[in-house]
Amino acid sequence: MKFKESCPIYLQIADRICDEICQGLYVEEGRIPSVREYAVTVEVNVNTVVRSYDYLQSQEIIYNKRGLGYFVSHGAVEAIRQQRKTHFMQVELPEILKQFREMGLSPEGVARLYGEYLKDNP
């Protein structure tokens, strides 16, 4: 079954925080906003952000210092890149490859297109 993806809000928020970490808005070993602050920023229920933070903690992207708040883990940026790459290879790429086949594109044709793209977008 194919869904036009609308993933749960708590994961969308987790993804947003990952983006902000990758952009350097929150640095590794630096503090991120409290659950409440973040809930206010994105206008959602506090419990939703609690789940986002729990999820990121389980992925070892952030960690909790008792009484001090949440901090970005050492190596978080690399971990996020790895995860996103894995997600792309396992979920998105097969979808794209399937479309290549439906369009009747040969592997050589795809390689040529990719080569041309790299030439045009150095």
Next chain:
Amino acid sequence: MMEVKELTFGYNRRQKVFENFSLSLGEGKICGLLGKNGTGKSTLLYLMTGLLRPQKGGIYYKGIDVRHRLPQTLGEMFIVPEEFALPRVTLRKYVSLNRSFYPRFSDELLRSCLRDFDMNEDIHLGELSMGQKKKAYMCFALATNTRFLVMDEPSNGLDIPSKSQFRRAVASGMTEDKTVVISTHQVRDIDSLLDHVIIIDGSRTLLNRSVSDICRRLCFAELTAGELTGDELYTQPSVQGQSVVLPNRLGEEHTTLNLELLFNATLAHPQQMAQVFTD
């Protein structure tokens, strides 16, 4: 924290709004109360805050019957009705006159809420537009810091930026020991704020579930005609094709709650929907 037990109530002898109706609300939740026009949403809110009294059954806040309107229950609850009149005084005066009824009143919450809504305490309550009046009263409501807060159609009359400010104000005032009940038809205004959904229909509670439970059991999707599987619990035409509600067979949350679809599906097929939620 709030227990409605076998409630019967009607505005006249022939027609009952509620008959043998029961409902229970927990702590630390922002609940959306949904129902068609005339199904008793506002009536239920008035009953829960002691403004109306049940004909049969009882409503209990932390074990105390709210019909007695005791200071220990009234000081713990606040209602923002859909329409209300305010005295012709400044907000500052209003606050100083009324704050002593609410033992947990917070100046800090009042300040932050006024800041969120871009208002101050010097405004005169007799000279405000409907939207402004609603915002001023909502600031006072949040500042009373009561553990039980009820809002009837809070986003009605609010302009576009105020709807977002409203969500921020409610999100920031929320703590684990509070319960907020928001009754509304403007589902898009509040859906990201909710963590619990209640749908009522006269004598029945059609749905009383947490948002995460709903999303574990249902998927909300946009499908094109070719993608329909026959498994759909509910479909309605949309720009992309069909908006559908499907049973979630994966056991994990897969999609975001679509309150409008959930509401329509629940009203259209109450039995099938109830089946999805039986364990």
